[in-house]
Amino acid sequence: MPHDHAEACPGCADPSAAFAPHDHTHCAADVLARAEVLAGAAGARLTPVRRRVLEILLESHRAMGAYDVLNRLSAEGFGNQPPVAYRALEFLEEQGFVHRIRRLNAFAACMHPGESHAPVFLICRTCQSVAEAAGAPVRAAVEAAAAGMGFAVERTTVEALGLCPACAGAAA
Amino acid sequence: MPHDHAEACPGCADPSAAFAPHDHTHCAADVLARAEVLAGAAGARLTPVRRRVLEILLESHRAMGAYDVLNRLSAEGFGNQPPVAYRALEFLEEQGFVHRIRRLNAFAACMHPGESHAPVFLICRTCQSVAEAAGAPVRAAVEAAAAGMGFAVERTTVEALGLCPACAGAAA
């Protein structure tokens, strides 16, 4: 995650920025730029629809349903049938640019693409914002629990529902 | 989990039994009996539909979709509309007798009702069996990651997709 301007870039240096006010324009532009580089390096084509879907998801630290994305796309002249959105989302997920939030049947942009990470998603039940926390220890704990039963873990889904700092403060 | 006949009861004494051959008739009967006691104690009514749904889910260490459950119910003379199944499943989930497996959009019977547990679900991608591992350390790791971002965790979803011992053995 650290990149050349990390000091000047709270959203990039601090994962908790998702729950705090920050220069999200920069946050989004930075992630998008990194995704373009990564896609090029992987020989994957970040076509207009795919790029636009990523941009749309990057507009906020929220998850969006496939149909919400689709509505945006069709309003902008892209196709208006579900596969248009689902295919782009699937591509972005394969590339690690987007994560699926199963609890919400929705998708959120990855805020640190390219880094190998076992994300833990923190979903605020009040403001719907979604943040990605570092999940290496969680993943290790899951592996340990699975190993005890002889189970070989391939992929994990870890999602926590609760209150983000702002909403917890407002509630109290 | 340990109960009066735990020694004679592999399925009850050993959580990894879900992935191993065992006397599942006993396994299921035992869980059902415990659920009945717990429901009584909680003042909740384990009516015929609800009880039957639990029995159906207890037939195997698998997750079933709501409509699969519904098909079984309607074949047995209960209602044949989705709310019949969803309501029973919702009740059972509230009582802690059933868990929702989000990755599969499906439901699985809880194999140790009444124990406070933060389950980790291990889902075999080959045989579709689902086991519940002890997740207290996982939960703790999630709490720790969340605390670092000021997030208050209320509920967690932890699911691992991979290969159960039998399928891993068959693959190798």
Place this chain on the structure above:
DNA sequence: TCTATGTATGTAATATCATAACACGTCAAG
């Protein structure tokens, strides 16, 4: 240049999962 090939997009149709709203029956308290 001209195809052949793979890949991306568009569209129609359908499948799958889930809930809202209302009607009816039962039973226990008042």
Place this chain on the structure above:
DNA sequence: CTTGACGTGTTATGATATTACATACATAGA
């Protein structure tokens, strides 16, 4: 006996996701 809570049944609809097929577009030989 009425009322109110609860459970069940049914209709209708909404939300999410995929299959199948058609079309466009890129790029790599011939």
